[in-house]
Amino acid sequence: MSKKINRIGVITSGGDSPGMNAAIRAVVRTCSYYHLSCYGFYNGYNGLINGNFEELDARSVRNIINLGGTFLKSARSKEFRTKEGREKAYKVLKKEQVDGLILIGGDGTFTGGQIFSREYDIPVIGVPGTIDNDIYGTSHTIGYDTALNTVVEAIDKIRDTASSHDRLFFIEVMGRDAGFIALNTGIGAGAEEILIPEENLGLDRLLDSLEKSRRSGKSSSIVIVSEGDKIGKNVFQLADYVKENLPYYDAKVTVLGHIQRGGIPSCFDRVLASRMSVKAVELLLDGQKNVMVGLKDDDIITCPLDDVIHEKPKINKDLLRISEILST
Numbered sequence: 261m262s263k264k265i266n267r268i269g270v271i272t273s274g275g276d277s278p279g280m281n282a283a284i285r286a287v288v289r290t291c292s293y294y295h296l297s298c299y300g301f302y303n304g305y306n307g308l309i310n311g312n313f314e315e316l317d318a319r320s321v322r323n324i325i326n327l328g329g330t331f332l333k334s335a336r337s338k339e340f341r342t343k344e345g346r347e348k349a350y351k352v353l354k355k356e357q358v359d360g361l362i363l364i365g366g367d368g369t370f371t372g373g374q375i376f377s378r379e380y381d382i383p384v385i386g387v388p389g390t391i392d393n394d395i396y397g398t399s400h401t402i403g404y405d406t407a408l409n410t411v412v413e414a415i416d417k418i419r420d421t422a423s424s425h426d427r428l429f430f431i432e433v434m435g436r437d438a439g440f441i442a443l444n445t446g447i448g449a450g451a452e453e454i455l456i457p458e459e460n461l462g463l464d465r466l467l468d469s470l471e472k473s474r475r476s477g478k479s480s481s482i483v484i485v486s487e488g489d490k491i492g493k494n495v496f497q498l499a500d501y502v503k504e505n506l507p508y509y510d511a512k513v514t515v516l517g518h519i520q521r522g523g524i525p526s527c528f529d530r531v532l533a534s535r536m537s538v539k540a541v542e543l544l545l546d547g548q549k550n551v552m553v554g555l556k557d558d559d560i561i562t563c564p565l566d567d568v569i570h571e572k573p574k575i576n577k578d579l580l581r582i583s584e585i586l587s588t
């Protein structure tokens with residue numbers, strides 16, 4: 261029989277994403293609703309290791325649903341990857357009588373949580389929070405929608421100047437080794453080409469396509485390069501290569517970088533964070549463990565952490581076809 265849950269701990273870990281505050285708020289308020297105590301641990305797993313936490317009540321999370329970042333702060337803890345680090349964390353949880361953990365983060369966070377839970381029999385529930393959307397078991401992660409909107413807005417601005425100067429722009433976007441951000445913003449912002457790690461376009465095809473664009477009367481072009489893409493591994497070198505081979509192009513590079521991680525969360529991300537986090541607390545109360553909450557066909561579902569960690573989500577390759585048709 262599973263242990264009764266009286267106190268829940270919550271952390272945000274890995275790269276922060278807009279909507280994490282909305283997720284913490286929902287965890288805390290759901291605990292309050294069910295008369296549970298809630299401890300927020302600071303700096304991801306480091307807070308568990310160092311006993312750096314605060315008891316949170318419904319009022320401690322007021323006015324944060326609209327804020328980017330995470331007020332609990334985040335980290336990628338090296339120490340938690342060691343057995344000694346996890347042992348320290350367990351001792352803190354035991355001393356503080358924390359019965360279960362909610363982990364808001366990405367696959368690195370869930371991998372650590374899964375190992376920890378198996379070693380110490382602490383139930384953990386994952387809530388997917390990353391701008392990359394690279395998590396198996398959910399169609400959307402918290403922060404992805406906001407990041408898409410941030411990127412599209414930036415590309416729109418670059419389009420203005422690209423068009424005024426008849427230039428070719430290579431715009432590098434985040435995504436780690438997944439192309440979700442590149443693919444969707446490329447279509448949303450009407451890019452000529454989208455380079456993603458899941459599909460090798462090849463340099464020759466890229467040159468052909470840019471030449472074709474030029475011949476068809478386009479005077480400016482936008483190429484979205486996902487940071488994990490192989491031919492675009494170094495976007496500056498890629499631009500130089502294109503300049504050498506297609507000298508009539510005045511090519512420029514913009515790396516969007518960390519602006520993609522910040523900003524006011526979109527309504528979609530706030531609602532997603534709220535729904536997922538209410539469910540996460542309820543799962544712990546129901547005696548469930550080692551699962552992640554996810555979104556599928558607008559329903560909140562659960563997926564075993566084992567699958568989340570070992571499977572890769574698939575991009576929708578039809579979007580590449582759509583992009584090809586629309587960039588003619």
Ligand code: F6P
Nearest residue numbers: 275390391392434435436487521
């Ligand atoms: O996972 C989120 C993410 O922003 C990735 O897109 C990116 O590759 C990475 O984190 C950057 O990490 P850091 O902020 O540590 O440089």
